[in-house]
Amino acid sequence: MGADYPYTTITEPTFAARFLLDPHTDTLETVTNVDTFVDLPDGxxxxxxxxxxxxxxxxxARRKETGEVAxxxxxxxxxxxxxxxxxxxxxxxxxxxxxxTGEIMTVGIRCDDPRPGRLGAAEE
Structure with a gap:
């Protein structure tokens, strides 16, 4: 496990996961909501x-209280x-x-998508 600020990185043979923990509220044991990037061997x-x-x-519950999101x-x-x-x-x-299972490609959003206008796409 590595701590490459701002990420906490878990490296396994088939992937590396980079978790963007909030240093003020999150710990490795208690984090409940986190943005994560999963790097695969194919790049x-x-x-x-x-x-x-x-x-x-x-x-x-919070959104019910505030009236957000219907x-x-x-x-x-x-x-x-x-x-x-x-x-x-x-x-x-x-x-x-x-x-x-390969489901990472269904559940996740590919960040290195080459199509213009997509997350991680190169600007044309």
Missing amino acids: STWALMIFTVGEVSRQL NGSYFWAVDQLIVPDPGIAAMTAAIRELVR
Whole structure:
């Protein structure tokens, strides 16, 4: 495990996951909501927003209170991955399975997409 500011990096034989932890609120054991980049050996990079079930519930309750998003009637994110437990270990286990099955390419957003206007695309 590495700490390459601002990322905490977990490197495994089939991927490297870079977690963007908030240094003021997140720890390796307690993080519940984190942006993550998964680098594969083929050179591709995939973005994920990882949430715990508890964090999704908290977000819905907050939005119900504030009246946002139809009073908290839904929660979504394009590249969302929901895990049952907090912490980098649980999140890494989920990423490991996504990479093993190839589902990382369905769940994540490819960051090195060459099409103009896409996340990570080169400007023309």
